[in-house]
Amino acid sequence: AQTVTQSQPEMSVQEAETVTLSCTYDTSESDYYLFWYKQPPSRQMILVIRQEAYKQQNATENRFSVNFQKAAKSFSLKISDSQLGDAAMYFCAYRSGTGNQFYFGTGTSLTVIP
């Protein structure tokens, strides 16, 4: 089975600063998708950003961007101009191009300091 590793259980960032959350994954497949999900306290998980493995260009969604290093199997999330509302648990997830389930990392708890 594929594994997704988030090595930072907790991170903190000053408001308006930039923070990078790390994610690595293990797979032998060439066709897959990678996602970052955000889970605020007591609220549902929402999709932050996604990346198709066949695309070399890094995905960007407003203040959120990824650094996708396919050879290194690394998929980090950069949050620019951090806001208080960014405080949440962030999960990295992998989905095979042919599979039916997502594999999630253990999450990184992000604190934003005013």
Add this chain to the structure above:
Amino acid sequence: DTGVSQDPRHKITKRGQNVTFRCDPISEHNRLYWYRQTLGQGPEFLTYFQNEAQLEKSRLLSDRFSAERPKGSFSTLEIQRTEQGDSAMYLCAALESILYGYTFGSGTRLTVV
């Protein structure tokens, strides 16, 4: 509002009791998934439905667990003879698309005492 509704939000039950959770996708989604999330962990796959057919089950889904999706719309997850180890957040998700991933419900937090 989320496109997936889950009921109840919280459930406290005594060990040995049966519990049932419900998941309602607001719009039609062919694929519906159940995940379990324990404290400090990411969601773990339990099972998934393609319309009313349950096509895949995780080894985490012991014989005390049963899931149904009788008409291909809402789904239920039942846990029989609950154990303290069943305490977790149970998440339901509908697959928007392979590209866009899931829409999650708010989850049902189960506490077995």
